[in-house]
Amino acid sequence: MFDPSLLGRLSFTHAEPSKGPLPPGRHRLGIADDRDAILFVPDGISEDTAAPLLVMFHGAGGFPEKVLPYIEGHAQQHRFLVLAPHSTFPTWDIVIGGNGPDLERLGRALTEVTSRYQVDRRHLAFAGFSDGASYALSIGVTNGDIASHVIAFSGGFFSVFMQEGTPKVFIAHGLADEQLPIATSGRVNAAKLKAAGYDVQYVEFNGPHAIQPSIVDLAVEFFLKERQ
Numbered sequence: 001m002f003d004p005s006l007l008g009r010l011s012f013t014h015a016e017p018s019k020g021p022l023p024p025g026r027h028r029l030g031i032a033d034d035r036d037a038i039l040f041v042p043d044g045i046s047e048d049t050a051a052p053l054l055v056m057f058h059g060a061g062g063f064p065e066k067v068l069p070y071i072e073g074h075a076q077q078h079r080f081l082v083l084a085p086h087s088t089f090p091t092w093d094i095v096i097g098g099n100g101p102d103l104e105r106l107g108r109a110l111t112e113v114t115s116r117y118q119v120d121r122r123h124l125a126f127a128g129f130s131d132g133a134s135y136a137l138s139i140g141v142t143n144g145d146i147a148s149h150v151i152a153f154s155g156g157f158f159s160v161f162m163q164e165g166t167p168k169v170f171i172a173h174g175l176a177d178e179q180l181p182i183a184t185s186g187r188v189n190a191a192k193l194k195a196a197g198y199d200v201q202y203v204e205f206n207g208p209h210a211i212q213p214s215i216v217d218l219a220v221e222f223f224l225k226e227r228q
Contacts, residue, residue: 007161008099008142012107015115021047022116026068029112035086037109038064042076045117052080052123053113054151054223055106057132060091067129070211074220081117085109092135094159103139110146125223126167127151129211130180134158137189140167141198151219153211156180158189169193169200170222172215174207 005011024043028036045051054075058067064084075082085106087093093100113119126147128136133155140150141158144165151170154177171193173186180186182204190202201222205215 004162005103006099008094008103008139008159009162009164010103010107010110010139010143010146012110012146014119014121015111017047017114017116017118019116021045029109031105031108031112032086032088035063035088037083037085037105037112038068039109039113040068040072040075040082040084042072042079042081044079045081047118050118050120052078052125052224052227053083053117053119054080054125054127055083055085055110055136055147057085057092057126057128057135058087059128059130059132060095062129062132067132067211070213070216071220074216078220078224080123080224081113081119083109083113091131094135094138095131102135106139120227122148123223123227125149125151127153127219127223128155129153130155130209137169137171140169141193149223151223152189153215153219154180154186154209155189156185158192163196166198168222169198170203170219171200172203172205172212172219174205174209174212176207177209179209 126136126140133152137158140147144167
């Protein structure tokens, strides 16, 4: 029987919260001895109310602690959870050669989060920077029945063999990006998704290949717009 995970399909389904919530702050989830995923829990998450969840994928050579500071303040202000996985290799497996251990780890991390919290299924975002943005686009479009939103900060490409659901998409790219030129990445990605019928918010900014706090502001507003 063909394994859908080879095409990027997650086998994840929301668990019933039974383990109890974690205290506010950063927590290793224990899905791997090395390169573990981290969950940031803000103050004020209620056990009785479904919370938004933003999954943030780091760039090549990065790690969760490198991208979390860009999101945690927003999560604290708006009371949403942030899951920051760690790639098995220096970058995400889909960039190296195809779906593999990172997809399996992502499913386990999502299961761990939903075993502790009710997650708002209408506000579950896959987001990322650089190679992490390429991963978010690829996995998000492939699993649009799980991800309601996809957020790509300066991504290079997306690789999709099957589409599920219709997630809303936010793409931002710098005009002076020296690593992934905007003409062959951000603009192309946005155009392809718009042509495929996706609801895409595309933003160009004056800047290099870097996460811009002002652009993160726009992305968080995009993510939480309907909830607010």
